[in-house]
Amino acid sequence: MTSTDIPAGFEPHFRKAPLTDPWEPLYSRKTDRAVIIGLRLAKPHTNARGLIHGGLIAALADAAMGYSCAQATGWTTSFVTISLSIDFVGAAEIGQWLAVESDVIKTGSTICFAQCLAKADNAVIARASGTFRVVPKKG
16 A cells, blocks of 8 residues: 555545644545544654654544444434543554544433544554533534
């Protein structure tokens, strides 16, 4: 895989946000109950020591789990993060493909629980869990 290859099934991410604009291009792939976010790691994703920044991984994990809660509930409601926990268990390098793969644990009328793994070229580098509050959709 070259540094420009995008894995099969990924398309340009369907949602843009000011926070993630500097990290573009972002990609995503939807399943029945999840949204997987992916990107090719590059220099803008690094910290001062040249390592992939944990804040990038945490932000993408938060987004992937929130989108996955929405996907699992048919996009009928919106979610905001109540809590986010992340454990960093490895490292990633420029050029690797980062994929954040979520699993929705339980959805309810007020709360959704999710977890995810962040993988660099299929090697787990972080795991996260999140709790999300259901909020009314804005018109």
